Amino acid sequence: MFDLTGRTALVTGAGQNIGAGIARALASAGARVLVNDLRAERAAEVADGIGAEPVAFDVTDRDAVLAAVEQAGTVDVLVNNAGNGGAGSMLPKRFMETEPDEWAGPMEVNLQGVLFCCHAVLPGMVERGHGRIITISSAAGTHGVGIGFAPYSVGKGGSLSLMRSLALEHGRQGITANSVALGIMDSVREETAAALRGSIPVGRLGSPDDVGAACLWLASDEASWVTGQTIGLNGGAFTS
Numbered sequence: 001m002f003d004l005t006g007r008t009a010l011v012t013g014a015g016q017n018i019g020a021g022i023a024r025a026l027a028s029a030g031a032r033v034l035v036n037d038l039r040a041e042r043a044a045e046v047a048d049g050i051g052a053e054p055v056a057f058d059v060t061d062r063d064a065v066l067a068a069v070e071q072a073g074t075v076d077v078l079v080n081n082a083g084n085g086g087a088g089s090m091l092p093k094r095f096m097e098t099e100p101d102e103w104a105g106p107m108e109v110n111l112q113g114v115l116f117c118c119h120a121v122l123p124g125m126v127e128r129g130h131g132r133i134i135t136i137s138s139a140a141g142t143h144g145v146g147i148g149f150a151p152y153s154v155g156k157g158g159s160l161s162l163m164r165s166l167a168l169e170h171g172r173q174g175i176t177a178n179s180v181a182l183g184i185m186d187s188v189r190e191e192t193a194a195a196l197r198g199s200i201p202v203g204r205l206g207s208p209d210d211v212g213a214a215c216l217w218l219a220s221d222e223a224s225w226v227t228g229q230t231i232g233l234n235g236g237a238f239t240s
């Protein structure tokens, strides 16, 4: 239904799981997809499977981000997906028991990486009068999800605030900026999934394909009136 022929999409952290699902969805709609990951072998494997191009770099390294965007030539669609999902998003203690040097890990990739990537692609989007920026956030950023997630929540909440600001600054230039805030995904351990499934109104956890479908819509021309929004994908677990 949605056609991205002629568009170039950069999906960060797309070497596995959710990012791979997003890359797959955009490629299936005809986009030229750049599959980024910190781990070159993961990016190559995903890119190979969907006829895309691997681009290995660290989204928290500003020079590397700028070099990759320059090398890409054009980026019409940026999906900020790189993040520390799963166990990496949580510190096993309350915020007051943490030390400042523990905050950087959960915050840098989820916030600074998004800042760097947006800053790098925006000039080209402004010049072309078109752009789609989509950031993968979390219920941790919109609602809070429990003890141990404070720094991760700051990163995820900060990135969705950035999308709102970019929507206001660049709406007249054909650029939209939105967030997708995810609930519990099917990559959690099976015992966790079994314990949580019953609390989700639709009765199942989210999949990479669910996220890919939402990103495909937001990346399309048909979503040109959607900007500055945070779309909750959570099976009804968090209503707004």
Ligand SMILES: NC(=O)c1ccc[n+]([C@@H]2O[C@H](COP(=O)([O-])OP(=O)(O)OC[C@H]3O[C@@H](n4cnc5c(N)ncnc54)[C@H](O)[C@@H]3O)[C@@H](O)[C@H]2O)c1
Binding pocket: 012, 013, 014, 015, 016, 017, 018, 019, 036, 037, 038, 039, 042, 057, 058, 059, 060, 080, 081, 082, 083, 084, 085, 086, 089, 109, 113, 136, 137, 138, 139, 182, 183, 184, 185, 186, 187, 188
């Ligand atoms: N899995 C969940 O339950 C869940 C829930 C809510 C939100 N999210 C968000 O969804 C996104 C994807 O989550 P996931 O579960 O697929 O994560 P994942 O850990 O399975 O995959 C993330 C990928 O990003 C890459 N990556 C990490 N740091 C990077 C960096 N600095 N530069 C480039 N690539 C980097 C990793 O190598 C990995 O391949 C993340 O932003 C995460 O915070 C996940």
